[in-house]
Structures are given as C-alpha cells and as structure tokens.
Amino acid sequence: MKKANFIVSGLFAAFALVVIFIAKGYPPSNHGVPGPGMFPILIASLILISSVILFIFTLRMPQRTDDTIDLKSRSIINVYVTMAGLILYIAVLPLIGFVTSTSIMLILYMKWFSKRPLWKCVLISVLFTVGIFLLFGNVLNVPIRFGLLI
Amino acid sequence: MLLEVLTAVFNLQITLFIILGVFTGICIGSLPGLTATMGVALVLPLTFGMDAIPGILLLIGVYVGAIYGGSISAILLRTPGTPAAAATVLDGYEFSKRGESGRALGISTVSSFIGGVVSVIALWLISPQLAKLALRFSAPEFFLLAVFGLSIIASISGNSLAKGVLCGALGISLSFIGIDSITGYPRFVFNNVNLLSGMSFIPVMIGLFAMSQAFTTIETIFTPDQVTQKITKVWPTRSDWKVILRQAPISGVIGTFIGIVPGAGAEIGAFVSYGQAKRTSRYPELFGTGIPDGISAPEAGNNGVTGGALIPMLTMGVPGDAVAAILIGALTVQGLQPGPLLFTEHTTLVYSIFLGMFIANIAMLVLGLSSLKLFVKVLSVPKSILTPMIFVLCVVGSYAINTNFFDVGVMLVFGVLGYFMQKADISVSPAVLGLILGPMAESNFRRALLMSEGSYSIFFDSPIAWIFVILTLFTLLGPTIGEQIKKRRQA
Numbered sequence: 001m002k003k004a005n006f007i008v009s010g011l012f013a014a015f016a017l018v019v020i021f022i023a024k025g026y027p028p029s030n031h032g033v034p035g036p037g038m039f040p041i042l043i044a045s046l047i048l049i050s051s052v053i054l055f056i057f058t059l060r061m062p063q064r065t066d067d068t069i070d071l072k073s074r075s076i077i078n079v080y081v082t083m084a085g086l087i088l089y090i091a092v093l094p095l096i097g098f099v100t101s102t103s104i105m106l107i108l109y110m111k112w113f114s115k116r117p118l119w120k121c122v123l124i125s126v127l128f129t130v131g132i133f134l135l136f137g138n139v140l141n142v143p144i145r146f147g148l149l150i
Numbered sequence: 151m152l153l154e155v156l157t158a159v160f161n162l163q164i165t166l167f168i169i170l171g172v173f174t175g176i177c178i179g180s181l182p183g184l185t186a187t188m189g190v191a192l193v194l195p196l197t198f199g200m201d202a203i204p205g206i207l208l209l210i211g212v213y214v215g216a217i218y219g220g221s222i223s224a225i226l227l228r229t230p231g232t233p234a235a236a237a238t239v240l241d242g243y244e245f246s247k248r249g250e251s252g253r254a255l256g257i258s259t260v261s262s263f264i265g266g267v268v269s270v271i272a273l274w275l276i277s278p279q280l281a282k283l284a285l286r287f288s289a290p291e292f293f294l295l296a297v298f299g300l301s302i303i304a305s306i307s308g309n310s311l312a313k314g315v316l317c318g319a320l321g322i323s324l325s326f327i328g329i330d331s332i333t334g335y336p337r338f339v340f341n342n343v344n345l346l347s348g349m350s351f352i353p354v355m356i357g358l359f360a361m362s363q364a365f366t367t368i369e370t371i372f373t374p375d376q377v378t379q380k381i382t383k384v385w386p387t388r389s390d391w392k393v394i395l396r397q398a399p400i401s402g403v404i405g406t407f408i409g410i411v412p413g414a415g416a417e418i419g420a421f422v423s424y425g426q427a428k429r430t431s432r433y434p435e436l437f438g439t440g441i442p443d444g445i446s447a448p449e450a451g452n453n454g455v456t457g458g459a460l461i462p463m464l465t466m467g468v469p470g471d472a473v474a475a476i477l478i479g480a481l482t483v484q485g486l487q488p489g490p491l492l493f494t495e496h497t498t499l500v501y502s503i504f505l506g507m508f509i510a511n512i513a514m515l516v517l518g519l520s521s522l523k524l525f526v527k528v529l530s531v532p533k534s535i536l537t538p539m540i541f542v543l544c545v546v547g548s549y550a551i552n553t554n555f556f557d558v559g560v561m562l563v564f565g566v567l568g569y570f571m572q573k574a575d576i577s578v579s580p581a582v583l584g585l586i587l588g589p590m591a592e593s594n595f596r597r598a599l600l601m602s603e604g605s606y607s608i609f610f611d612s613p614i615a616w617i618f619v620i621l622t623l624f625t626l627l628g629p630t631i632g633e634q635i636k637k638r639r640q641a
Contacts, residue, residue, distance in 0.1 A: 001574075001575065004573070004574045004575075005574070007574075008313065008316070008574050008576070012316050012320075015320075015323075019323060019326075019338075022338065023337075026335060026337065027333065027335060031603060031604055032599060032603060032604015032605070033332075033596055033599045033600050033604060034595070034596055034599065035333065035335075036330040036332070036333050036335040036337055037337075038596075039326065039591075039592045039595070039596075040323065040326045040337065040338075043319050043322050043323055043326075043588075044319075044323070046315065046319050047315075047316060047319045047320070047323070050312045050315040050316045050319065051312075051316065053312045054310065054312040054313060054316065057310075057312065069573050069574065071573070075368075075369040075370070075372075076369065078368050078369070078371065079365050079366075079368045079369060079569070082365065082368050083365065083566055083569075086541060086562060087562065089541075089545075090545065090555075090558055090559065090562055093545070093555070093558075094555050102542055102545075105538070105541070105542075106538050106539070106542065109537075109538035109541070110534060110535060110538055113371050113372070113533070113534030113537070113538070114532060114534035114535070116534070124535060125538075128539055128542070129542070132542060132543075132546055135196075136195075136546055136550060139199070140195075140196060140198065140199040140550070141199050142195075142198070142199070142546075142549070142550045142553060143553055144546070144549075
C-alpha cells in the first residue's frame with residue numbers, strides 16, 4: 001500500500017500543478033468577484049496539500065501495518081486483458097456497427113470466462129445484442145444504427 | 151392536486167414500471183458485485199425516452215428493490231449482494247447454517263418493508279417543510295450548504311481522510327470543465343468541442359460505479375457462487391413478528407436520519423442500526439449467532455436510508471447518497487432542477503415520487519414474500535454471462551445520453567480509474583459528491599460576492615448561514631474532538 005500511496009500522492013500533486021498552471025492564465029477577478037480561475041486554483045491547492053499530507057503519513061506508516069496491493073496476479077492480468085479488449089471494442093464500434101461488434105465481443109468474453117459450448121455463447125450473445133438493439137433503437141429512440149454493418 | 155397525483159401514480163403503466171423496477175432491483179441487488187448504485191446507473195438510460203414520473207419511479211423501484219435484494223445473497227451465500235447488506239451477513243448466514251434461510255429471508259423482507267415505509271412517511275412529512283425553509287435560501291446559504299455537503303467527505307473517506315479529500319477535489323475539478331457559468335469563459339476544454347458543455351455527469355457515474363465494479367468481478371469470474379439452501383417457511387413466526395415490530399420502526403427512523411445526511415449511504419444506516427440494536431438489547435452477547443434482531447435492525451436501517459436520502463436531494467439538490475446523486479442526473483435529463491422550486495413548480499411530480507416510493511415498498515414486500523425462490527434462482531446466473539452483458543449496458547447507457555461516442559470513452563476512462571482507485575483503497579463516493587456539489591459551491595460563492603460587491607461578510611449575515619457554518623465545523627472537527635475526549639477518558 002505504501003508504494004500505491006506514493007504513486008497516488010505524486011499523480012494528484014502533478015495534476016494539481018497542471019490545473020494551477022492552466023488556471024493562472026484565466027481572466028482575473030473583477031471588483032472583488034473571483035474570476036474563472038479562482039476556484040480551480042483553490043481546489044488544486046487543496047489537492048496539493050492533501051497529496052503532501054498523504055505522502056508524509058505514508059512515510060511515517062509502520063512497516064507492519066502495510067499490506068501489498070495485488071497488481072500482477074493471474075486474476076488481475078485477466079482484468080487488464082478485459083480492459084484492453086473493451087478499448088478495442090469501443091474503438092471499432094462506430095466503424096463496424098453495434099450488432100456485429102457487440103455480438104463478437106460478447107461471444108469472445110463469454111467463451112473465455114466459461115467452458116460453455118460455442119453455440120450457446122453465440123446464441124446468448126446474439127439474442128442479447130439484438131434485444132438491446134431493438135430496445136434502444138426502436139422503443140427508446142436512441143439512434144444506434146451506425147457503422148459499415150449494423 | 152391529490153387527484154392529479156392519484157391519477158398519475160395509480161395508472162396501470164406506471165404501477166407496472168414501479169413493479170418492474172423493484173423486480174429488477176431485487177435481481178440486481180441479490181447478485182454479489184452488483185450494487186444498488188450500479189443497478190440504478192444501468193437502468194437510467196432506459197428512462198431517457200420516458201416522461202418524468204414513470205422514469206423516476208422506475209429508478210426508485212430499482213433503488214428500493216436493490217437495497218433489499220442485497221440481503222438475499224448475504225443470508226444465503228455469506229456474501230452481501232450490495233454493501234448495504236454487509237451487516238446482515240453477521241446474523242443472516244447463521245440462520246442458513248441452521249437450515250433456516252427461509253425464516254431469515256422472511257424477517258429481512260418484512261423489516262425492509264417497515265424501514266422503507268417509515269422513511270417514506272418521513273420523506274412525506276419533512277420534505278415540504280424543508281423545501282419551504284430552502285425557499286428562503288439565496289446564494290450565500292446555498293454556498294454554505296454545498297460546503298456542508300462537501301464536509302461530509304470527511305466521514306465517507308474510509309481509512310484515509312487525505313485520500314477522501316483528494317477524490318472529492320478530483321470530482322470538483324471535473325466540474326470546472328466547460329464554459330464558466332458566470333463569465334462564459336471556456337475552462338479546461340483543450341480545444342475539444344465535446345468538453346465545451348462540460349463533463350457529462352452520467353457517463354462518469356456509470357464508469358465509476360458500474361464499469362469499475364464489473365472489472366472487479368472479473369477478478370473472481372472463474373470462481374462460481376453456489377446456492378445449496380432450500381427456501382421454506384418464509385412467513386415470520388409469532389416470536390419473529392414481536393422482534394420485527396419492536397426493532398424495525400426504530401431502525402427505520404435511524405436509517406432515515408442517516409439517509410438525510412449528505413453522503414451517508416445505506417451501509418452506514420445498516421451498521422448504525424445494527425450497533426444500536428446490539429447496544430440496547432437485553433442479550434447483546436447473542437448478536438452474531440443468528441438472532442432475528444440481527445437481521446431486522448440492519449435491513450430496516452438500510453431501507454430506511456432510501457427515503458431519507460431523497461429528502462436533501464429533492465428539497466435542496468444535495469444528494470443523500472450515491473443513488474440520490476444519479477437520481478439528480480435523471481431529473482436533470484428530464485429538464486427538472488432538484489431544489490425547493492421543485493415543490494412549487496412540479497408539485498404533482500414530487501408527491502407522485504412520495505406515493506410511488508410507498509407503492510415500491512409494497513411491491514417489494516409482495517415480491518419478496520411470494521417470489522423468493524425465483525430470486526434465489528437469479529443467484530445461479532453465471533457471472534461469466536452477466537459481466538459481459540454489463541459491459542454492453544455501460545456502453546449503450548453512456549452513449550444514449552447524448553448519442554456521442556466521446557461519452558463512451560469518458561465512461562471507460564472512469565471505469566478504469568474507479569477500478570484502480572478501489573485497488574488503492576480510495577472510495578469513489580467523494581468524487582461524485584464533489585462533482586455535484588462543486589458547481590453549486592462555486593457558482594453560489596461567486597454570485598454571493600457579486601451581490602455583496604466583493605464583501606465576504608455576506609456569508610455570515612443570516613442565521614441559516616451560521617447554522618451551516620456550525621454544522622460544517624461540527625462535521626469536520628467532531629470526530630477528532632470525540633477521539634481526543636475518548637483518549638483522555640481512557641488515560
């Protein structure tokens with residue numbers, strides 16, 4: 001957890017500095033009324049202070065109360081692979097179309113997550129996708145028809 | 151007005167929506183890993199094309215059902231379906247070990263109903279009075295109210311206050327994106343037209359609450375949950391009724407008041423009610439061994455929160471919990487602004503919500519007592535099928551709000567961020583509180599200074615403002631002072 005806390009405080013501190021740097025360029029206050037940059041600078045300063053506090057507290061944290069965060073085990077790798085798959089799915093979704101890309105995504109995930117026969121995965125995936133397509137496209141009037149295919 | 155409300159709610163279509171919402175909510179709540187917040191976030195996109203009353207009541211049905219549904223897996227699997235049911239595990243699973251899961255589920259159902267009804271009554275009685283009071287608020291009071299709401303971050307930060315503040319401040323920072331409401335100056339838009347109108351609130355919520363939770367489920371996707379219990383004798387016995395009628399109303403009241411506190415959710419309501427029941431019991435040593443009090447108190451407490459959380463949301467636009475935050479989003483999509491004016495300009499809607507919530511609780515009782523076997527079957531739906539479907543619902547839900555793929559990307563980014571925040575032991579709730587209350591605080595702060603021509607004394611001019619200042623100080627300093635007093639006593 002110590003390492004994670006240091007990373008968190010570092011990332012937030014960097015984020016706060018970027019916010020302050022950008023907000024400093026905004027128009028100044030007018031007749032005592034704060035300008036658009038005042039609140040972002042205030043909140044970014046709060047982030048900066050909290051990051052420093054987290055850093056100091058983590059530094060003082062006794063070793064025996066520290067617990068490690070699992071970021072490399074098999075189950076966590078599965079999460080990363082899933083995330084990568086979803087990024088790919090969202091990237092191709094507008095190009096290929098909802099029904100095709102969603103059905104393929106569902107089939108692949110269901111087959112990977114279970115030992116179910118392929119035909120069952122295909123059936124469940126296609127039925128669910130078409131159901132969502134009809135519900136959003138026809139009943140709720142969300143324009144879901146896009147891409148090269150449907 | 152009464153006739154309008156009755157006509158609006160006692161309409162076959164709306165009643166069916168409420169029942170459907172409760173049914174969906176119980177199914178979602180009963181599945182470990184799917185929380186009430188996630189359920190409401192996933193169903194929200196379905197309401198975009200609906201009128202305000204059926205849409206909001208569908209979501210309220212999901213909320214009420216999911217908070218109750220969490221107890222089903224808590225009792226049968228020793229795994230709370232939602233965090234709100236974590237306290238129910240302590241005694242609930244002991245019943246299952248003795249083969250009395252039906253009895254435990256019956257106590258949970260009736261207690262949840264009583265807790266829910268108590269909260270609806272409180273909602274009905276307190277909200278209009280609070281709205282009348284809130285009508286007298288102007289910019290300084292609204293600013294101080296928002297600051298008070300943000301100070302609650304201190305109590306919902308989990309193990310680390312610094313992390314809670316960081317997360318809350320991140321939420322506020324997100325609200326800066328877009329055109330400044332006072333000067334019209336574009337902030338943090340980086341020449342991206344998608345950011346000009348600000349960060350869309352719903353994709354962020356779906357990402358933080360639904361997608362990140364689905365990622366967490368992937369970690370255990372290959373370990374199935376098995377239900378082996380047979381459900382018999384759901385109707386509580388005479389001795390159980392005595393306990394329920396003694397415990398549930400009190401816990402319902404406790405839950406309601408915890409729900410009113412911005413940011414305090416159903417899990418806190420359940421644990422506080424459980425603790426209170428144990429403290430005041432004649433047999434505290436039996437808690438945790440499987441006694442009816444240990445189920446009745448947390449279940450009435452967590453369902454008590456449902457109505458309580460809507461009180462600040464409807465009257466002042468301040469969410470009582472994460473679900474109420476999503477409901478603010480739902481109202482905004484319908485072109486309605488939660489706050490005191492809702493009570494004068496949309497009276498029928500407000501009272502329809504009250505009545506609809508009451509009907510939702512009745513539906514929960516009837517469905518809970520009659521269809522428990524069906525809900526137990528839902529527990530057998532494999533995560534390997536459900537989780538990919540949740541991905542699709544998250545994508546479609548975030549796309550549907552503006553029919554914009556940029557929002558889908560935002561949802562995924564916050565899903566990933568939410569997952570890693572959970573890993574780093576950072577609660578995501580403060581971010582939501584910050585995202586909602588940040589703009590309220592900023593715009594009212596600047597409006598107040600505009601009114602006073604730059605004089606800060608405007609924030610201390612009215613008694614209401616002072617009440618908020620005292621409440622904020624109490625919230626921030628109360629726990630530290632209490633700890634110091636405790637230490638001195640021990641010394």
